[in-house]
Amino acid sequence: MVFEPEKAISTPAVSSPDHGNIAYKLLLLQQRLVAYEQLHNEEMAELRKELEQLRRQFLLETSSHTPETNPHIRAVSPLRKNLKAES
Secondary structure (H helix, E strand, O other): OOOOOOOOOOOOOOOOHHHHHHHHHHHHHHHHHHHHHHHHHHHHHHHHHHHHHHHHHHHHHHHOOOOOOOOOOOOOOOOOOOHHHHO
16 A cells, blocks of 8 residues: 545645655555564465364364264365455
C-alpha cells in the first residue's frame, strides 16, 4: 500500500521543517508495513505446508486401520473456502 496525499487538503505555501520529518516517518512506516505483510504471508505459507504434511501423515497412518479397529478416527478435510483470499 502506497501513501497518496488527499487532494482535499490544501498545504500552506510556507513549508516547515517538520513536513520533511513527517514524510520520512511515513515512508519508514510504509516500509515496515510492507516488510511485516511479506513476513506474515511467508509464515502463513509455511504453516499451511506443515498442516498439509501432518494431514497426509495422519491419513496414511489411519488408512491402514479399519473402522472396526478404530471407530473414533475419521479423516479430517481442510477448509479451502478462503485459501485463495488469504494468499
